[in-house]
Amino acid sequence: MKLLKSALLASVMAMPMAGAALADTPPNALIVAQNIDxxxxxxxxxxxxxxxxxxxxxxxxxxxxxxxxxxxxxxxxxxxxxxxxxxxxxxxxxxxxxxxxxxxxxxxxxxxxxxxxxxxxxxxxxxxxxxxxxxxxxxxxxxxxxxxxxxxxxxxxxxxxxxxxxxxxxxxxxxxxxxxxxxxxxxxxxxxxxxxxxxxxxGPFKLDAYRPAQLVRMSAHGDYFKGAPKMDSVIIRHVAESATQELMLESGDIDLARNLTPDQIAGLDASAIKVDTFPQAAVHFLSFNQKTDSLTDPAVWEAARYLVDYKGMTNSIIKGQMEVHQAFWPKGFPGSYDETPFSYDPAKAKAILAEAGIETPIKVELDVINAAPFTDMAQSLQASFADAGISFEILPGTGSQVITKYRERTHEAMLLYWGPDFMDPHSNAKAFAYNSDNSDGSYAATTTWRNAWAVPDELNKKTKMALTESDPAKRLEIYRDLQAEVQKESPIVIMFQAAYQVAMDTNVSGYVNGATSDFVFYRLVDKD
The missing domain is CATH 3.90.76.10 (Dipeptide-binding Protein; Domain 1)
Structure with missing residues (x-):
């Protein structure tokens, strides 16, 4: 039986530890565990x-x-x-x-x-x-x-x-x-x-409390023009550890767990917990800062594409959460380029480096968000790149620390992900195939600028041409060409497209998680 008691709500907000007595969440509040740092x-x-x-x-x-x-x-x-x-x-x-x-x-x-x-x-x-x-x-x-x-x-x-x-x-x-x-x-x-x-x-919810890397609490906007949300409140707890999220979900202290690993998903009790999978527009990539001399040779970029264990990761640490995708616009959206020509081949990578006269070992610092599945992915890359003499030193940090470092162009290599700012292929084309001013003082919110990659003029011109093309079919074809060129030669190695899995109590319905983070909606959520 679910009881709405202030003491119970307070205990939920205090994030009870595993091993506590089974406690259901209040019926009119949705409690979410998520890494929000x-x-x-x-x-x-x-x-x-x-x-x-x-x-x-x-x-x-x-x-x-x-x-x-x-x-x-x-x-x-x-x-x-x-x-x-x-x-x-x-x-x-x-x-x-x-x-x-x-x-x-x-x-x-x-x-x-x-x-x-x-x-x-x-x-x-x-x-x-x-x-x-x-x-x-x-x-x-x-x-x-x-x-x-x-x-x-x-x-x-x-x-x-x-x-x-x-x-x-x-x-x-x-x-x-x-x-x-x-x-x-x-x-x-x-x-x-x-x-x-x-x-x-x-919007449908108003902000009651926000404590960075701790808590977000929202309450329903009763006068919302499309109708008040079904939940009186949504509480998002910052829980970085996926194991803690799993324990909280199984003990009834939360309704949704947003960051479980594939192994944890597979081990859930299906009679009490359900898992919904949502295709995502985010692409995951490894990038090399062109301010680091050892990473500027295109041969290093090419070799890197053969040092990612794509299938190994999608069959294990990111199973069900990502699929192999090697172009900057996600599969399933108009204008996507779905060819995946690269596979794990360390012998070929070694030959590429040797032919270019690249001396190994190459030591590289790799920044990564200190949460699942990113740390596991970083360890996989560390192991597979070592096969060709590229040694990654993994530098874990909070999401805000890693992103801030990326924006400042002070990293060497970066394991990160990117989602479109709006649902048009130009959003990602500008991020991955355009950089008209590579100077430090010309900040741009793009992967190209943040990796200090001076994009060739021809690519810059083609990106502009795609934006102004009036014929819809021709426009999408230009974007496919751009993706093929960036896929072939750039310091940004695109590896995967996300598929987002959310574990929740079986009584939760109406949760909507669209293709990007801007399409996460709590307004229709209900608890039976």
Whole structure:
């Protein structure tokens, strides 16, 4: 029998240790165990991590958005409808009248104009997504305007309106409560510091508490325009160890475990715990910083592609959680390139290095997130690369530590993953096949810049050409060509595409985990 008692809820939040008496979670609260230490920021204008994307999606709305009912369909959000005019590069949005922020303030066209302009003016990590539309701090107030109940969005560039809509459905286009944010502005930061500890959205959940690398607690927004969530609250506990997550799930202290290993999944009691598998858009890769002299020869990049034990890992440590995929746009999405020409062949790797005159051993520091399955993958790479004289020293760190180091370009080699910022192949093409300015002072939120890879001009030109191609079929073919070229020669070795497994109590239903972290939805979750 499940009892809603404050003492019980407090004990759940305190994360009881394994061995405690069996304790069911409260019937109106969803308790999740998850590694959330990758979060650097939760302000939608700055949030650029996987877990922060999940939070933003559940606490904020956008003009148009992918939603829980069907994460593959671009649906109405704060805008009830819209009209597109490709000739004048303009989209007009009618703002719905039944949306309210968590503060009780109505969502207005002025909030939309403020929110989109705020991202550009702050110019933090994800601002480049909206800046693609030709928006700058100097012109954004003319490019996004409001009159009555209509917001007019103008853009520069030969983009299809569909591309623009996908950009506006991305995380940084989330609408914030202008009055609340401005009331918490400090020294002209447009509320950035406050929004990294609080939230001011209109989404299905409001933020009650956020303690970095400890806890997120959200409660239902009862006036949500699509209807209140079925759960009164969602509590996400930071539990880095997968073994602890498993024990908590089996003892009834949590409802969902987000980071179990394949072995743990296989060992669960199917009568009490179910496992749902969700195909993901994230690709996992090994990359080499081109500021490290020993890693700049293309022969090292080529040899590396034959030193990954692809099948060995997918048949063991990442079984059910990843599949072999060697191109930057995920399989199953329009424009994907699904050829997998590389397999584990240390003899071939040695021959490639020898022919190029590369002296071994090569010693390389490998940064990795200190959590499953990344540490296991790093150990596999350490063993297989040693076969050709490449010695990895594994440097584990929290998600935020590893990502921060990556952004600063201070790593040597990096084991990481990447998901698209919006559901268009250009999102990953710009990250893996474009870098027009490789200077240290020209920060770009791309794998190419972060690995200090000066992308050849021809690739840069082809990436731009794909973005402006008006013929849909031709455009996708250009993206396939780009993937084939990057697959053949780049310091980024793409290895796998994720498949995400979530273990949960059998009484949980309605959990939705779409292809990216921005498509994790708790609004429809129920507990029978």
């Amino acid at each position: 990758d979060i650097v920021a939760i302000d939608p204008a700055q949030a650029y991590e996987f877990t922060s994307g999940e939070l933003v999606t559940n606490m904020y709305d956008r003009l148009v958005q992918y939603d829980a009912e069907d994460p593959t369909v671009l649906a109405a959000g704060i805008a009830s409808d819209w009209q597109m005019d490709a000739a004048s590069r303009t989209i007009t949005f009618t703002i719905r009248e039944d949306a309210t922020f968590h503060s009780g303030n109505p969502v207005t066209p002025a909030d939309v104009v403020y929110s989109l302009g705020r991202v550009i003016k702050l110019n933090l990590t994800p601002a480049f997504i909206l800046a693609q539309l030709g928006w700058t701090p100097e012109n954004v107030d003319q490019m996004v305007t409001a009159e009555g109940n209509v917001v007019t969005v103008k853009y520069e560039g030969d983009f299809s309106p569909a591309f623009v809509l996908n950009v506006l459905a991305a995380r940084p286009a989330s609408i914030v409560d202008m009055k609340t944010v401005m009331a918490n502005e400090v020294d002209g930061d447009m509320g950035n510091a406050w929004l990294n500890a609080n939230a001011a959205g209109s």
